[in-house]
Amino acid sequence: MTEPKERLVQWLRDAHAMEEQAETILSGQIERLENYPEIRERMNTHLEETRQQAKRLEQCLDRIGDGSSTLKDAGGKLIAFGQNISGIFAGDEVMKGSLASYTFEHM
Template identity: 70%
Template sequence: MSEAREWMVQWLRDAHAMEEQAETMLSGQINRLDSYPELRERIRVHLDETRQQAKRLRQCLEQLGEDTSAMKDFSGKLTAMGQAFSGFFSSDEVMKGSLASYTFEHMEIASYTILIAAAEAIGENEVARVCLQNLREEEAMAEWLGDHLAPTTKMFLSRDEADSGAAKR
């Protein structure tokens, strides 16, 4: 196995773990966004995309005769559970969640950009195609979140002004 292929396989495993982490993180957020129905719905849609992204990455690894990294997947999920749990006690959870999600989307965008370049460099066109599909979904989510940061902030602040503590979430 070439060194370039080994790197790409490692990065595919990292991306799979990243999607497992994203699934856990999004699942934790979605149940606490009743007062933000538009955000909740977009996260629900992206959660479905995230599950498909992980599945596609797993299939790429299998086609290469490789498997996912159970340790990386577990570590990512554990980190996400900690993030979700810590946000639960924050009165500005929706804002911290928005910030974390926007940041995480950009990390995913960078990861897929790297994977596409690696796959193209070693002639793994199917891996490049799958990663491009995942990249487009991540870019769309990042754009949506970016477009909605200001409105979400204003909604949060107006609810804070009204002193409706339960509605902040």
């Protein structure tokens, strides 16, 4: 494998793992937004966008003959699970979740 291809595969795998992590975070937040229907609706839209992005990244990896990294995907989901658990204990979870999501999205 050439160095540029190796870098591309690594980047695509990292991006896929981040989308998997974002899906887990969004799903956890959405479950707890029953009192905020407008935010919940927008987050559901964002969740679908995130799933589509993950699917497109998988297709890119398939086209170049590689796949996503199970280890990276699992690690991202584990971190997201911890983030979701920590949100349960916050009295102002909607605000903290919004700030965390905004920051994560722009990384």
